[in-house]
Amino acid sequence: MDLTGKVAVVTGAGRGLGLAYVTALAAAGAAVVVNDVDEQAAAAAVKTVTEAGGRAVAEAGPVGTAEVADRLVARAVDEFGRLDVLVTNAGILRDRVLWKMSDEDFDDVIRVHLRGTFTCARAAAVRMREQGEGGTIVLVASPAGQRGNFGQTNYAAAKAGIAAMARTWSMELGRAGITVNAIVPVAATAMTETIPAFAPYIEAWKNGAPLPDWIRHDEGFGTPEDCAAVVPFLASEAARDVTGQCIGIGGDRLALWSHPQEVAADFAAGGWTPEAIAERWAQGAGREPQTVGIAPPKPPQDAEAAR
Template sequence: MGLLDGKVAIITGAGGGIGRAHALLFAREGAKVVVNDVGGARDGSGEDAGAANLVAEEITKAGGQAVAHTESVTEASGAQSLVRTAVEAFGRVDVLVNNAGILRDKTFLKMDEAMWDSVIAVHLKGTFLVSQAFAKQAVSQGEGGRIVNTTSVSGMQGNFGQANYAAAKAGIYGLTRTMSIELQKQRITVNALAPIAKTRMTEDLPMFQGVETMTPEHISPAALFLASDLCADRTGYVLAVAGARMYAFKVIETAGRFKEGDGGVWSAQEIAEHWDAIVKA
């Protein structure tokens, strides 16, 4: 018996890399999978329906159930079509994994508007649009659901040359937190993954040269956990995976320091004087 028996899962960006690993594992665990991918290059250019179709065929040949969807998640029509495809093929939706993404790296001073807009559109806008379409369908079904977003270490900590990507992924963190609060009463859990893995998008980065221990297959069990009943009512978390290491990201609030006297109004000089106490965790 699989952890996702009878469930219908939508996975965006599932034509390769981490998304493909998610799709294959979810199918092995009994899910009926909608494989979404436009099949573009790493920078988002071009389209190739073959990527999504190949993964769907791989699942069906192994005895599972899957259909492909190749419209972009950057437009409301594509997001709505994606959810509609799931309902028409399998009758319902239960799980959404927002995994679609592109990279257009450039240092902040050299980044142009098109680089910014394209990355924000796929990662952040796409996550919003598909999640909203999915959640509306899940609410109408009245049986809850699970959303797994994909943020990044870059979004949580920043990274050189990735102002657009880091901003999008940080936005996904904030979106995840807000969705987890708003959708809790609808029994829809919303969590996020922050994966580090060697894929087509990252294989040429220095940190992955000669590394074979940070694969997409290391990431997918965490997605499976968050998508399954094992997750219970846990919501609003960011689970990070880097090879064999699994940990969580949390935004912390320091104890801070209270201003005495002067109506509680700090002066700039006093902030400088008490800086260490203010920021100490």
Template sequence: MSLAGKVAIVTGSGHGLGLSYAQELARQGAAVIINDVDPAAVEAAVSSIAAAGGKAAGIVAAVGSTEAAKALVVGAVENFGRLDILVTNAGVLRDKSLLKMTDEDFDLVINVHLRGTFTCVREAYAYFKENDIRGRIIAIGSPTGQRGNFGQTNYSAAKAGIVGMVRTWALEMKRAGIAVNAVIPVAATEMTKTVPYFAKAVEADERGEAMPDFFRKDLGFGTADDVAGLIAFLASEEAGGITGQAIGAGGDRLQLWSHPEAIASEFNDGGWDYATLQERFPFAGNQQSVGEKFPELPEELRPEPAK
């Protein structure tokens, strides 16, 4: 139990991925602050950890505001005496194509995911510096933030922004010995349950069976528990030298995402004016793809046709 004596906050941990992260941190010895907007979910999550022999306390709060971030850090200190680990997982979805997306849809998702990550990390960092704690910060990204996805302007912007902030924070927190990373999970969630492509994987998981190898190995798609081990590892002392990274986890696969890098360069004497570009745009043959491209499902894993 390498996290014994450590204290963690996991935002959005009343259910789903966040709950799995919190339970794994507790399993490895950390005391955990459970956070959610649903009091019943918070109570059930705390009880699940206590029943397994772990330590947890709950704070009901909507992540986004500075006040909520302060309440979480204060709650960790009041309940368990300190704070060592922050996992910013809280999020909401308001998926709509661009012309149908309202200001409210956009602002809510940005506030919870992006601003909530910012305010919580700022508060935790201040506590770490003031108390000379070489803390661990783990922010949750998404493949959508890396690649884009139809109907998720708000969500993709927030998740891309989180990875950008992590890269910056790794520079700013290096001297204090604080490691900060982004995790890109690929796992069965309430959202993926509605996608026919993943139906056979979700059905197997709900029956308590292992997902077919195609999902776990070819796609790197699995359960929340498949991601939780990475969360606990990045929270540990052993991971102190890992910072500023975006690490994907899903099924049997672990991935390291690169920085966006220039893949081709062309030079033209005098620069690239409008007329020159009209005559010769140099990158016509190697423009980059957008969105995720999934391989065709094997016949035996295709969803049943609708009746």
């Protein structure tokens, strides 16, 4: 993928998945504005890019406000003359079960993930439409937003909203030649290591052990770098017809998530009564109840194969 001449903004890009996206975009030839709330992390990411021969500048700040979003777009234009790609990766966790979650826990996550995605995408869309040459907006969703996850009311709600934004904005921005997709990465990061089922494998990986082949293949769980390839692809001419999609990537797996849709239906002439629903639910519309939650990894029974 040759992205020479293109300019990207990546939020939450000082480490983890964001840094992997920055590195992949720069390696493909794009100039990148690296955003992170941690100024030192953003500067370190820029150093990584420039030492490899790429072009990047840092613009620190917490996403969520229109002021920060406008500043990120302005920095791209001031430094590199334009904006072609936005990746909204910034995020935080404030995990609590519903009855223990505070207003602040909820609001903080919604502000960074959902409002941060909205304000940054709005600012980018304004600039891209003014340029009149199309563009690429890549939102970052999560399996938690697709399936729900215990203890993540705020995070799952925000990520579900981000997937809905991708579908909506792909329609609104299509005439301007701007594609909008959500990616659903699954990788060993500071966020996923808080999930008990994945924690032992991430800890071993951090200590130098490779992730097992089965977890890369069967679970689609890998390193941040494994998830990065989809971003240059979506920013390239090869993906001009790809929009409004939720694309999963992780380990050895690339996948397409479905949009919410009816899976079963039943009909009653003249409408339904509560009693009729109760009588026919199990054999009618409710005959295939949907599962919820992110399934824990299932190591192979063969201990040798699990290595």
